[in-house]
Amino acid sequence: MVADNVFKAIKGKIKFREPMRRHTTFKIGGPAKYYLEPRDIRQLKLLLKAAKRYKIPVLVIGAGSNILAADQGLEAAVLRLAATVFKKISGRNNNLTVASGVTLSRLLSLCRQRGLAGLEFLAGIPGTLGGALAMNAGIPQKNIADLVEDVRVMDYNGKITTLKKKEIKFGYRSSGLAKYIILNARLRLTKADKRQVKERIENYLRLRRAAQDNRRPSAGCVFKNHQGLSAGRLIDLCGLKGKRIGGASICGRHANFILNLGAARARDVLRLMDLARAEVKKKFNITLEPEINIWQ
Ligand SMILES: Cc1cc2nc3c(=O)[nH]c(=O)nc-3n(C[C@H](O)[C@H](O)[C@H](O)COP(=O)(O)OP(=O)(O)OC[C@H]3O[C@@H](n4cnc5c(N)ncnc54)[C@H](O)[C@@H]3O)c2cc1C
Structure with a gap:
């Protein structure tokens, strides 16, 4: 089998030797051997099957805002859940089911429109829900785990499971979820006044602008804080x-x-x-x- 034919049957976006600098906020990184955006869950399963068969490592990328990719490139298939089905938000009242490809900024703008509080502290973090869950993104006082009810994941054999929050090992900038492909999560938010949600988001954005230099590409904090020390x-x-x-x-x-x-x-x-x-x-x-x- 010619290497470039491995994923030929997969429906979705497929690129070969795709520069990672196009997909990371650092704007750094050589070519990934394969770059894949499967069209739906079925295609995702087929893709994993092909990768397994040909022993091609799969790396999942969200918005690429916490990744430093090697200059020489990656002998891997970089997978991004960017098709419409992976960007859905559903749910009523204060419970939302959010697909992993949804950006945090879109999620926050929906929270602002609907008057849903809880996630405002994520304002200005340039990631997707999938990346935020994998990293347990947050600020010193709060993490996304605080809002999670459960997370739907696919393992690398294509098996789908729903993990309850207590089954997930959320820690400081860690979750144990990176061994799966995160599909979506149910988040429990709180009904609130729309204006207050908007003000809180703006306040977090102001604090972030004062503390960070976002004029140049970066990946945010490169090191974890050490036992509370910055x-x-x-x-x-x-x-x-x-x-x-x-x-x-x-x-x-x-x-x-x-x-x-x-x-x-x-x-x-x-x-x-x-x-x-x-x-x-x-x-x-x-x-x-x-x-x-x-x-x-
Ligand atoms: C300017 C700036 C400010 C930042 N500020 C903060 C901050 O205040 N707090 C904070 O916590 N982080 C911050 N970050 C870091 C980063 O934005 C977050 O960690 C973010 O949640 C990563 O999301 P992403 O979609 O970009 O993930 P990526 O960077 O694409 O991936 C990160 C990890 O998640 C995994 N992953 C992504 N999607 C999935 C999926 N669907 N299934 C399984 N694994 C997946 C990847 O494999 C990788 O291991 C900042 C970054 C920047 C550039």
Whole structure:
């Protein structure tokens, strides 16, 4: 079988040697051998079957806002749930069933229109619901897990299961869900005054704008905070704000952000991460753990 024919029968969008920099907010990353957007659940199952048969690793991507992809590219099939069926929101009153391909910004605008409170703290996080669940996205005080009732997932054999919240190991920026393909989730929100929801969203956006530099591509915080200590503060105390390697730089406003100054390579970002880890280890004897997903 010619490698490029492996997914030929799959209906949906298929690309070969697709540059990952087109799919990550970092705007970094070489070509993925395959890039696939299956049309529906059936095609998703067929795709997984083909990948298994030919032993091709599958990587699921949402909005690519927490991923650093290797410069040399990926010997894998990158899967994105971007077809209409994976972008549905349904449900009444304060319970919503949200498909994993829905962006957090679209979800929040629906919450604003319907007067549904609970998710406002996610305002300004440039991800999809799938990525937010996999990462248990949030702010220091709240995480998306707080709103989850259950999550519908497919395993890599194509089997679909609904996991209740108590069956999911949600932790700080972790969930254990990345071993599945997240299809959708039921979220329990609270009925609220539309104006108040709007104001809260705007307030979170204001706070975010004041703290972050979003003029350059990034993947948000590169390291997890350490036992309540801000990783950004620790890196800042090592005097690394503004430190540049190649086309990447530690952000001058928020030291846990690494910015792509235009032509950054994954290698530049990794070298800056190594430097920050080494300096923080030396100065505070703390080992920083990456928050971003490094695909190589
Ligand atoms: C400017 C900026 C600010 C940010 N601020 C925050 C913040 O305040 N708080 C925070 O928590 N994060 C923040 N982030 C990081 C990021 O936006 C979140 O982690 C987001 O939830 C990731 O969603 P995504 O769709 O982009 O996921 P991706 O980056 O595409 O993927 C992240 C992980 O989720 C997995 N994944 C994605 N979709 C699925 C799926 N359907 N099924 C199974 N696994 C899946 C991927 O395989 C990968 O392991 C920020 C990022 C940026 C660029």
